[in-house]
Amino acid sequence: MLYNRKNFFCQEPEPAVSPGKRQKAKAKVEEEEVWRWWEEEKRADGVKWSTLEHKGPVFAPRYERVPRNVRFYYDGKPLELSEETEEAATFYAKMLNHDYCTKEVFNNNFFKDFRKSMTPREREIIKDFRKCNFQEMFNYFQAESEKRKAASKEEKLIKKNENEALMKEFGFCMIDGHKEKIGNFRLEPPGLFRGRGEHPKMGMIKRRIQASDVSINCGKDSKVPSPPPGSRWKEVRHDNTVTWLASWIENVQGQVKYIMLNPSSKLKGEKDHIKYETARRLDKVIDKIRATYRDEWKSKEMRVRQRAVALYFIDKLALRAGNEKDEDQADTVGCCSLRVEHVQLHKELNGKENVVVFDFPGKDSIRYYNEVEVEKRVFKNLELFMEHKKEGDDLFDRLKTQVLNEHLKELMEGLTAKVFRTYNASKTLQSQLDLLTDPSATVPEKLLAYNRANRAVAILCNHQRSVPKSHEKSMENLKEKIKAKREAIEKCESEYHSRDEKKGKQLERLRDQLKKLELQETDRDENKTIALGTSKLNYLDPRISVAWCKKHDVPIEKIFNKTQRTKFLWAVHMADENYRF
DNA sequence: GTTAGCACTTAGTAGGGTCGTC
DNA sequence: GACGACCCTACTAAGTGCTAAC
Incomplete structure (x- = not known):
């Protein structure tokens, strides 16, 4: 199948709001409005x-006061509040069923600011947070939300x-x-x-x-x-x-x-394109860089050794740079800001030698836990770096992100710590796709392969999500469906005899459906705690995915939703099936 | 050399919209 | 048409990295 832009998008799954003509006309208008900036010269x-x-x-929107019968209670009695105080109270009331409200820091901070918003008279009365009761306000907002949901079509x-x-x-x-x-x-x-x-x-x-x-x-x-x-x-x-x-x-x-502008804009798209081009340039020098930092593990200078070990982690594990943070922020770390309590060294662990166990809060306080077998020299270096240090001390005390980036810039123009993350993510996607895609497979099977490749990247980058509330239920439902499908197949098989062409077709269809459901089950369960979207949107060169779709006859909308397609329109136009990262 | 400020990218989640099923 | 599951998007926090000022 040939892919020009027109048929690449022709299997739009979006609902056909109106048949044929109008849709086509609209698509044409949209197409005409597209600014093909990637065909212009860059400034x-x-x-x-x-x-x-x-x-x-x-x-x-301006603050609208709650109805008079929705009251704030203090010490068991209703208390009329001034507008500003009431608004502050509603901020808390709206979050009453949230985990945040069980946290002391959250409550203390809120109460301190809540009191600042009060009139002197209110401040005189409202002195104890534990005596504040926001329940009626909470109920009101819940009811309002229900009302909104139940509103008529009109x-x-x-x-x-x-x-x-x-x-x-x-x-x-x-x-x-x-x-x-x-x-x-x-x-x-x-x-x-x-x-x-x-x-x-x-x-x-x-x-x-x-x-x-x-x-x-x-x-x-x-x-x-x-x-x-x-x-x-x-x-x-x-x-x-x-x-x-x-x-x-x-x-x-x-x-x-x-x-700022939307990701579909020229300004953002051009920057994105440059980002992936920088990562591709890294591919050309990565062997040399790796050889250099391995060599530097033996350096006489401690700062060089530390830099080389940190870079090894950034490269191998796709760790973030780890800028320094202020006291008044959550205590999270990246590579350069790792402290001794974030790594444990094991000469042997679970049958592996020279194992480093990383356990630290990363960006967004997401836990990074990884047991990694490292080269002996790295292990020895880490032992050295940790000598005479106590909890709270920096693992790389001679290293700062800025120093590291200055060094990287000497190795390649435009190279910074975060380029390694982009590079390794995209490289992983491409190699996993090569490995997992069976050209003769069905589209659902290819999609499972794609998601698995995407998943490998998400794991590398530690992109986690909380298990969706409905996960358990949705898995149960899928299992039920699979069971029903199997029963239908059994029934069909018992009724089938070799000359019954119609039954044969039906059987084939049922088996296909079963396969699809089973693939869906595997995919969903493997994805339970892993967020694929982040890497897709920020780390994976979209041209790899576009090329893969073109090469394997997979409609692009199976991989990119509408927003992603607009963000990556440049890639859809730029990459043909032979594109390699 | 260090720090603060600025600009921009990367991140997870809430919750509303949409779709499929009954 | 109602309902529930899930998908998408908006939102905004939290990173990175550069530059200018001290």
Whole structure:
């Protein structure tokens, strides 16, 4: 089967809202609107755009007071609250059934900020968090949520239309003469900060953002977005060396937050393309780099040895760089910031020699646990690095991410620690696809192979997810279906005799269906705690997947959903079936 | 050389939308 | 048409890495 762009997408699984013609016309319009930036020359001067015009961000809806019969109770008695205090109370009430509310730090931080929002009189009364009762408010929001779910078709349609209108007005910008989608055009609404892991600031109140907090970035000759009546932007600037459209400083951690473009945009796509090209360049020098760092394990200089061992881990295990962190953040680490308590050395473990057991909280406080057999020299070095150190001491005390990256840049232009993660992820996908794909297999079988290759990457990168609530149930359902299918096959077999062509066909169909269900069962169970999406979106060169689909006659929409297809449109156009990473 | 600030990428999850099944 | 499962997307936190200022 030949794949031009048209038939590559022709098996769209999305519902046909209207038959044939209209759909085709729409697809044509969409196609015409596509900016084929990958066919244009890249700018090398750091200028990101020439013209930029947008409508500014959408503000969070005004606070609406809860009905008077929905009360906050203090010490068993209803207490009327001022508007600001009530709003803060609703932030907590909305989270009442969440795990966060069982955490002392969360409750303490919230209560401290809650008291700050109070009037002096309220502050005089509300002194003990344990005497606060948000239950009635919680019940109210639950009921509201139920109401929304149970709304009539018409009501839901009105909401949908309103949303679409808002998206149409604020969700796009004009950049260099092209209409592009904005990623997050709404300002973050006020609420409680949900830091991950043991975050010391969890529960603090994220305050409402006003126009006076927001900086706008747009073209010099463009129409400046209008702030809400009676207000002014913090600043309007025209900086074409950055990609953001608006920014503000968030009050909990003091970080800058941005309004930026959607991943389907040229600005993001071009950067993504460059990222994978850098990783491909690494492929050309990786053997030399590996030989060098192995050599440096013997260096006389401790800092060189540490750098070489750290780089080995970054390369072999796809660890993150591990920048230093502040005290007021969750205690998480990456490679360079590993401490002695995060690794254990075993001369022998489970029949393997020179085993390093990694056990540390990584990004998002996701646990990284891995028992790794390492080269003897690495093991000896680690013993040396750990000598005379106590808990809390850095494993690589002579190494910082910046030093490592400066070194890497000397080995290859544009090389940083994170390139290894991209490189090893994409390399793994490609080699696993080569290994697992049987060209004569059915499409479902090929998809299982693809998912397994994707899974190998997700495991390498430690992309975890919590087991979906419905996992147990959905596995049971699948098992039931499989059982029923087997029974149907048995029944069909008992009725079949060699000349009965119709029965034969039916039998064949049933067996196919059974196979498909069994494959689905394997796939789902293997995927229980592993998140495939993260690597697909951020680490896997999409051209590998595009090429694989083309080569093996697998419709691209079986691999990429609609969002992923728009993000990776450049790859769909660039890669043919012979593309190699 | 160190640190802080900035810009941008990477990350998991909540919850609403969609689809298949009865 | 109702219901439940699951898929998708928006959201926003948490990383990386660069640069400028001290």
